[in-house]
Amino acid sequence: REYRGAPTGTDLECEGWRQEAALRLLNNNLDPEVAENPEELVVYGGTGRAARSWDAYDAILEQLRDLADDETLLVQSGKPVGRFETHERAPRVLIANSNLVGKWDNWRHFHELEAEGKIMYGQMTAGSWAYIGTQGIIQGTFETLAELARQQFDGDLAGRVVVTGGLGGMGGAQPLAVTMNRGVCIAAEVDEDRIDRRIETGYCEEKTDDVEEALDRAREAVRAAEPYSVGVHVNAADLLEELLERDFVPDVVTDQTSAHDVLEGYYPSGYTVEAADRLREEDPDTYRNESLDTMERHVDAILELQKRGAVAFEYGNNIRGQVAEHRNHEAAFDFPGFVPAYIRPQFCRGKGPFRWLALSGDPEDIYRTDEAVLKLFPEKDHLRRWIELAQEQVQFQGLPSRVCWLGYNTEGEGTEGLTERARFALRINELVADGEIAAPIVVTRDHLDAGSVASPYRETEDMKDGTDAVADWPILNALLNCAAGADIVSVHDGGGVGIGNAIHANNHVVLDGSDLAAKKARAVFTTDPGTGVIRHADAGYEEAITEARESGVEIPMDER
Amino acid sequence: REYRGAPTGTDLECEGWRQEAALRLLNNNLDPEVAENPEELVVYGGTGRAARSWDAYDAILEQLRDLADDETLLVQSGKPVGRFETHERAPRVLIANSNLVGKWDNWRHFHELEAEGKIMYGQMTAGSWAYIGTQGIIQGTFETLAELARQQFDGDLAGRVVVTGGLGGMGGAQPLAVTMNRGVCIAAEVDEDRIDRRIETGYCEEKTDDVEEALDRAREAVRAAEPYSVGVHVNAADLLEELLERDFVPDVVTDQTSAHDVLEGYYPSGYTVEAADRLREEDPDTYRNESLDTMERHVDAILELQKRGAVAFEYGNNIRGQVAEHRNHEAAFDFPGFVPAYIRPQFCRGKGPFRWLALSGDPEDIYRTDEAVLKLFPEKDHLRRWIELAQEQVQFQGLPSRVCWLGYNTEGEGTEGLTERARFALRINELVADGEIAAPIVVTRDHLDAGSVASPYRETEDMKDGTDAVADWPILNALLNCAAGADIVSVHDGGGVGIGNAIHANNHVVLDGSDLAAKKARAVFTTDPGTGVIRHADAGYEEAITEARESGVEIPMDER
Numbered sequence A, B: 001r002e003y004r005g006a007p008t009g010t011d012l013e014c015e016g017w018r019q020e021a022a023l024r025l026l027n028n029n030l031d032p033e034v035a036e037n038p039e040e041l042v043v044y045g046g047t048g049r050a051a052r053s054w055d056a057y058d059a060i061l062e063q064l065r066d067l068a069d070d071e072t073l074l075v076q077s078g079k080p081v082g083r084f085e086t087h088e089r090a091p092r093v094l095i096a097n098s099n100l101v102g103k104w105d106n107w108r109h110f111h112e113l114e115a116e117g118k119i120m121y122g123q124m125t126a127g128s129w130a131y132i133g134t135q136g137i138i139q140g141t142f143e144t145l146a147e148l149a150r151q152q153f154d155g156d157l158a159g160r161v162v163v164t165g166g167l168g169g170m171g172g173a174q175p176l177a178v179t180m181n182r183g184v185c186i187a188a189e190v191d192e193d194r195i196d197r198r199i200e201t202g203y204c205e206e207k208t209d210d211v212e213e214a215l216d217r218a219r220e221a222v223r224a225a226e227p228y229s230v231g232v233h234v235n236a237a238d239l240l241e242e243l244l245e246r247d248f249v250p251d252v253v254t255d256q257t258s259a260h261d262v263l264e265g266y267y268p269s270g271y272t273v274e275a276a277d278r279l280r281e282e283d284p285d286t287y288r289n290e291s292l293d294t295m296e297r298h299v300d301a302i303l304e305l306q307k308r309g310a311v312a313f314e315y316g317n318n319i320r321g322q323v324a325e326h327r328n329h330e331a332a333f334d335f336p337g338f339v340p341a342y343i344r345p346q347f348c349r350g351k352g353p354f355r356w357l358a359l360s361g362d363p364e365d366i367y368r369t370d371e372a373v374l375k376l377f378p379e380k381d382h383l384r385r386w387i388e389l390a391q392e393q394v395q396f397q398g399l400p401s402r403v404c405w406l407g408y409n410t411e412g413e414g415t416e417g418l419t420e421r422a423r424f425a426l427r428i429n430e431l432v433a434d435g436e437i438a439a440p441i442v443v444t445r446d447h448l449d450a451g452s453v454a455s456p457y458r459e460t461e462d463m464k465d466g467t468d469a470v471a472d473w474p475i476l477n478a479l480l481n482c483a484a485g486a487d488i489v490s491v492h493d494g495g496g497v498g499i500g501n502a503i504h505a506n507n508h509v510v511l512d513g514s515d516l517a518a519k520k521a522r523a524v525f526t527t528d529p530g531t532g533v534i535r536h537a538d539a540g541y542e543e544a545i546t547e548a549r550e551s552g553v554e555i556p557m558d559e560r
């Protein structure tokens, strides 16, 4: 079916902006600029859909168009199933996607139901109508590195060298995310075309075949404390071993080759891409074996660099697990995953990927919010860097939008006890009320957030108290945000880690300049990051307990 | 610890009746008259608890005592973990118990976490503070038989014979539930003490060892169209075979022996209780074998009676499953379970076990509501019967309370589009406002309700469209009731069928006579039964689609 993305401008198809926002977000998710395969209603992440079928899509739109300001629409796995009178402060849309009773909570049963059109895979932001394209990836990588810089260095990566591998779909964001943090990035990539693509789109500055040359340029940049990035056309394991030989110890070492897939994702050393592709066809067993041999050397080199002083972490590609499992190499887990190391400390503070979209469709509205967020948080250096660089380098896709990490933190003068998220949302609401912004702004976030997810393979890996799999938290998060008055609330099973491996929640608040929006924003942007703080405090994280005390988050059993 | 149950009267410990209601309900759940083992915080159903620990219990009370009218307390698996400002119309307490991510959603992982004090088993009404003692059992059995009478006979059991087995904890309610429906009950029970206990407490009228005598008395009662019940001291399988020999075909045949447990629950034929108990000790394998032999004969006799015209159903004791699994006897499933047969048709109409408690502690308040419900629904014959008999025969335990089944059904004169549940709740609210009732009434329900549960082994067994395990529904139910303004909302994993086998939700509304309470009641008692109607309409049940059309429940894709 012919498809064109979200309506824009200030004329409404619906009875109010909250319903209109839901309608535009659903359509934005399916914008050909945003979605991977809009014809199939697929937004991203394999089969993550925005609606169960085109019939269901049409019915959702029909419902939204005449939904009253005190009604609530129910969407069950991408299908509208009911509509009831509630009240204005309540959500306009409630969504539950792909949730299954535990014993049946697996791909096999899911696929049986899916084949009969009885369920839909919602991924994370696909089924909750909150996807905003690739901007999320680059921003997430930027933020992870910023946290690393805060923890390990002086708050940025100036004069620091990050060595990594893989310049593919997600990994390609690494060089830019490093230079945005003022650092120097050396990235190994076996496929020269991939390096070229990153250079064309401005994600990487230079390329070379020569490791020595790459190191020279990196040393120069370090001396000048200038950002710099180079793609090295070499196998990542070989690059790290060459560094060890030369005793070149980078400040940070990580990796985003597709090591999660031994056969289709990772390239073994000693082969060109073409030769490896041929081997994969002709002799997959040998390929697997060679691939794992290289991975083992790769992990050993990371561990040795760590020993010599580099900060090492795994970037979610499971390279530790592969080597531990298939090579019986338990030491592989001697370097940490990225969530426990760099995301969790932020979750403890209630920080997470806050994002907002301009319903007008006008980029100027986003620039106005950019100004506002910088003015509100002048002390946040890397926020300024991110916003400035995003303005320069990140193209809008679909409805203009922005992401940045904001947290709880009610401290400081003039905050009036409001969280970072609430302060910014209220400021946007004022700008909409004053006509400085053409149409309402919708604020939402990733499902990966401080209090909204139970996911033992990623967001809640290795929790301090072993409660990785306890799903009471995302359910309480959803109920509480519903109670606080979010305009859309959703609960999903699955996401990036698959059916049965995670439960997570999301919410949207529509800032239309009204007092009602202000009330909703004030409450939701306290409860939402707040559940992150209490979840981590309950697990025993000192940072969370400190945040709670400093910011006045009530922890009923703190003293017991 | 010394324990005394809920405070009563009109003096408040808390800042408002909503918080006070939560406090009293939690304490009522733990009343020694109500709970199985209050010292261990166990309310019922094995280890179903009301709070994670006595420390957690104290902290919950402390929180409730100074919770403001616009605040919401979060309880995670029986422990208070947070508290946030929301608004008056929002819930005061949000509860999530024993929810786990699918892959870890099993007893093994639950018990690991429980041993470390990280989680609690909430059962159904234990962890949501809505248990009211054994009244629920007798009323549920009464209602199941009433539905059977509606479906199969002329609306009651007058002149009908129900044959069953088992007069234990739950099964003992059967004779009274039959006579309350005006029928005749013949119940086989091997343990004479159990029969005596039922007679003492008025649940059963007579006992005998002699099948012939029981049949004579039953025939007499049928002729006179009088209610009558008799416990026959005999094995249930033997009783049924004797009926077949005599070609005595009862109108209804079912069973509540503890067949779910081959060794500890069910008694084999040919043994006295003492002899069987000895065999169990000395030779459990032979016991199991004999037990299954008897069960197979038991099921065959039920099937044969069914063939000769009796209405047969399984009453949730898994006797069909035992015989099918251990005796390879597939035909065992040729008679239905009680939910698909007698509960689901009610769920399709949004009907379920509505219950209410008098916070005053004064039985007079309940009698006042009894009058009100009878006046409101003069056409509901079995409701009148139930209320009158409950007044006579069912003792209050803890806070005086009552249960009855009410549904959606907005039809008829003077309903003003309100559901049965809403009409009654609003009437109670008026009585509280007028001072006719001494203190507020709290309305809640079982987690077993029309739209609130996904449980493939019980409430959603054998759904028409195969969506038994889809858990989006209870999550939407909880979110929607939260949006509508219920005062307590809860989501649990587990319950009677165990961890990983069910997800279900509950809610409470406090009727304090205020306008706010009226708004909450009107909304919640529409959304709550409403989700039952839409869930069953979505699964393709004609009764639900009809109810939706007649009562004006919006089904967005009805016509597609």
Ligand SMILES: NC(=O)c1ccc[n+]([C@@H]2O[C@H](COP(=O)([O-])OP(=O)(O)OC[C@H]3O[C@@H](n4cnc5c(N)ncnc54)[C@H](O)[C@@H]3O)[C@@H](O)[C@H]2O)c1
Pocket (backbone or CB within 6 Å): A165, A166, A167, A168, A169, A170, A171, A172, A188, A189, A190, A191, A194, A234, A235, A236, A237, A255, A256, A257, A258, A259, A260, A261, A265, A266, A267, A268, A269, A294, A315, A316, A317, A318, A458
């Ligand atoms: N949040 C998260 O958990 C998260 C985030 C980002 C990426 N990841 C993981 O990172 C990995 C990369 O993701 P992607 O989307 O960029 O994958 P991709 O397949 O698009 O790219 C992988 C790149 O690595 C290159 N490569 C493979 N083996 C190599 C080797 N030995 N040396 C040098 N280059 C090699 C390939 O040529 C390719 O360009 C995946 O495993 C992904 O799951 C996880």
Ligand SMILES: NC(=O)c1ccc[n+]([C@@H]2O[C@H](COP(=O)([O-])OP(=O)(O)OC[C@H]3O[C@@H](n4cnc5c(N)ncnc54)[C@H](O)[C@@H]3O)[C@@H](O)[C@H]2O)c1
Pocket (backbone or CB within 6 Å): B165, B166, B167, B168, B169, B170, B171, B172, B188, B189, B190, B191, B194, B234, B235, B236, B237, B255, B256, B257, B258, B259, B260, B261, B265, B266, B267, B268, B269, B294, B315, B316, B317, B318, B458
């Ligand atoms: N909602 C539901 O699904 C539901 C509701 C009620 C009961 N049940 C099931 O019903 C069964 C009974 O529950 P309960 O709490 O009364 O159990 P219980 O163990 O207290 O009582 C069982 C009774 O059956 C008697 N008995 C056992 N075998 C017998 C035989 N062959 N012949 C005659 N009598 C026999 C025992 O002496 C005992 O008195 C259980 O399996 C329970 O799970 C299910």
